[in-house]
Amino acid sequence: MPSDIEDANTNKSIIGVRVGTGQNLEYKDKREWVDELEDVAQTQVTTQATSGQTTLEIDNSYDFADSGSVDVYVSGTKYSITYTGVTRSSTAGILTGVPASGTGSISVTIPVDTNVWQNQREGLPRWYSVWDGTLRIWPLPDSSSDNANVYADYHTVRTSVNSAADTIEGSRYDMVKHWLIAKIRAQSNATGMMDANDFDWQLFLGIVADLIRKELSGQRFKMSPRVNQISLSSRRGHLSPTETD
Numbered sequence: 001m002p003s004d005i006e007d008a009n010t011n012k013s014i015i016g017v018r019v020g021t022g023q024n025l026e027y028k029d030k031r032e033w034v035d036e037l038e039d040v041a042q043t044q045v046t047t048q049a050t051s052g053q054t055t056l057e058i059d060n061s062y063d064f065a066d067s068g069s070v071d072v073y074v075s076g077t078k079y080s081i082t083y084t085g086v087t088r089s090s091t092a093g094i095l096t097g098v099p100a101s102g103t104g105s106i107s108v109t110i111p112v113d114t115n116v117w118q119n120q121r122e123g124l125p126r127w128y129s130v131w132d133g134t135l136r137i138w139p140l141p142d143s144s145s146d147n148a149n150v151y152a153d154y155h156t157v158r159t160s161v162n163s164a165a166d167t168i169e170g171s172r173y174d175m176v177k178h179w180l181i182a183k184i185r186a187q188s189n190a191t192g193m194m195d196a197n198d199f200d201w202q203l204f205l206g207i208v209a210d211l212i213r214k215e216l217s218g219q220r221f222k223m224s225p226r227v228n229q230i231s232l233s234s235r236r237g238h239l240s241p242t243e244t245d
Helices: 030-036 174-186 199-213
Strands: 014-019 041-044 056-058 068-074 077-083 085-087 093-096 115-118 127-131 134-138 150-154 230-232 239-241
Touching (some): 030 127, 030 134, 077 093, 134 150, 174 199
Antiparallel strands (some): 014 150, 041 115, 056 093, 068 077, 127 134
C-alpha cells in the first residue's frame, strides 16, 4: 500500500482501484477473498533456482499435489514447471523430478520470494482486497493486462499538528480552538486532568462525533430504493412489485 495512505490495512481510505485503463475493481473482504481462492495453492521460492535445475525449493509444500505443474511469473512472463515428487515441509519444501531441459524445465533464473502458484486463475482482474498493508488483485492479470499499472485513488494521511507553524487540515478546524481552550483550562485544575464537563471539551467532542457521522469525501452515494419488496421499474415515477417465489 502507499506509504501516505490514511489506513493501510483496510479499504476505508480507498475510493477506487483499477488496472490500466479498466474500470474500478470490486472490493472483497478477507473472508470473501479466501473463498474466492479455494483450491489455489500458493507459496514462495526459498532458494534461487537456475536454468536446468531439477528441483525447486519452496517455503511451504503441503498444499501442492504429489505431482503436476506449478507456475511462476518472472519479469511479467509465466513459466510452467513440472515435477514428479514433493518433499513435504512448512518451511523448506522441495518440488523434485523437474526436467533438466525441454517442456516443464526451469529455463530462467527464479529469484528468492518469487510466488509459486498451482490451480490459479488468470484473466481480467475483477476484485481487490487489503490487509496487512498489502493490496491484492484477482484473478491474476493475463496477457491482456500484462505490464499494466495498478492505480489507487485514496485519502492521504493528515499532517500531525505539533507546532504553531503547522497548518490545520480538515473542514472543521474550529474544533481545535475548543480543544485548546479546554486544555489550557485543565492546567488550573488540581490534578491537571481534562474536566469531562468542561463546556469547550463537550463542544470539541460534539464536533468530532459530527465529523465522523457526516464525513465529507466529495463522493456521491449511490442508492437503490428497495422497501417491502417494492423496487423502481424502468419507467420513471412508477413502482412495481418484484417477483417472489
